[in-house]
Amino acid sequence: KEGDSGDGEKDGLTRPAEAGSAMEQKVVNDAVAYLRSLAEKRGRNADWAELAVREAASISSEEALNLGVIDVVAENIGDLLEQIDGLSVEVNDRELILQTSGLVIERLLPDWRSELLGVITSPTIAYLLLLIGIYGLVLEGYNPGAIVPGVVGAICLLMALYALQMLPVNYAGLGLIALGIILMIAEVMAPSFGALGIGGIIAMVIGSIILIDTDVPGFEVSRALIAAIAMVGSLGLMTIIWFAIRARQRPVVSGREQLIGARGTALESFQKEGEVFVHSERWSAIAETPVQAEQEIVVTGLDGLTLIVRAAGAHLKEQKNDRV
Incomplete structure (x- = not known):
């Protein structure tokens, strides 16, 4: 009818x-x-x-x-x-x-369980629960012991799986969504300047569109939600690429170059040899100028495993004396 x-x-x-x-x-x-x-x-x-x-x-x-x-x-x-x-x-x-004259019409409303099932079996809600569940478990894997992401993710994932088994799901779409998430996680773990991330976003968008296998109008994942998730993923991808480019452009500093010019603190007063605290480590040091305990020092050179230091500001005083 x-x-x-x-x-x-x-x-x-x-x-x-x-x-x-x-x-x-x-x-x-x-x-x-x-x-x-x-x-x-x-x-x-x-x-x-x-x-x-x-x-x-x-x-x-x-x-x-x-x-x-x-x-x-x-x-x-x-x-x-x-x-x-x-x-x-x-x-x-x-x-x-049939004797239907004078019958009382009683309307039976759905109980809270039926209402809840009606909500979670909406394709858009089921899709959202699926993403929250997967990302929650991923965050728990990155931060073991956080508990909250893992608990929320597990609950949402189970609810999503229950909802999806009641819907006409296209398993190719579900597989593309999973592949997209894996590729985006791989982009974070091993930056490829966007290659993995772009592939992940494309796979996820296509999978989201074909996830529900039906031609019934309105019985599909919200296109606005898919677009919003794609935009968030793209912004995250651009952020990762930006940090990767900055890391590539930053000059490599290690070993001797890393220590020269570093500042630390003298652990004792000494005029020739003593100990200093630089880069969260204790070092033996040779002083170019007298150093007082707790005074800030600057590393000017390296002799084997011994630092050559001077009191911070001592070189400024020498420059003033030279000018006078």
């Missing part, structure tokens, strides 16, 4: 399959045979039932009433009960008389 009650209603059956192959033709013929037998048994219009299957025919409610496809046209449930009162029907080879 399509449309609201009253004039303009349409009755029709959607064709089960296009008769393009022998198997599809057999499905159509089986449906026609079943509906014709049912229509003839109930005194319906068997010819129109066949047209509804083979040609996807549809008619208005008044035409359906005139052709014997339906019994009554009702405005609402109350009107329907009034019109079918006293109607004779056959059930299990027994003839029954």
Whole structure:
């Protein structure tokens, strides 16, 4: 039944399959045979039932009433009960008389469990739960002991898997989403200047679009959500590339070059040899100028494993004396 009650209603059956192959033709013929037998048994219009299957025919409610496809046209449930009162029907080879006049209409609303299932089995919500679950477990793997990401991720992932098994899921789409996430994680672990990340974003977007395998309008993952996730992934990818480029352009500093010019603290007062604290390590040092305990020092050279240091600011005093 399509449309609201009253004039303009349409009755029709959607064709089960296009008769393009022998198997599809057999499905159509089986449906026609079943509906014709049912229509003839109930005194319906068997010819129109066949047209509804083979040609996807549809008619208005008044035409359906005139052709014997339906019994009554009702405005609402109350009107329907009034019109079918006293109607004779056959059930299990027994003839029954309907007594529907004065019946109380009781509406049963879904309980909280049904409401919850209705929410999580929405394709968009199931998709969002899937992403939260995967990323939550990934964050827990990067930060063992954080607990919260792991708990939230596990709960969301289980809810997503429950919802997806009730939906017409395209497993190729699910595989592309998983591949996309793996590629983006690989980009973070081993930066490839965007090659892995771009491939991951493309795979994830395509997988998200084809995730739900149905042509029903509106029964799909929100395109706006897919676009938003793709934008967030692209921004993250550009950030990773920017940091990778900066790391490549930064001059390599290690060994001797790393120590010369470094600042530290004298652990004792000494004029020749003593110990200093530089780069969170204790070093033996030779002083170019007298050094006091807890005084800031600057490394000016390296003699084997011994640092050559001077008191911070001592070279400034020498420059002033030279000018005088």
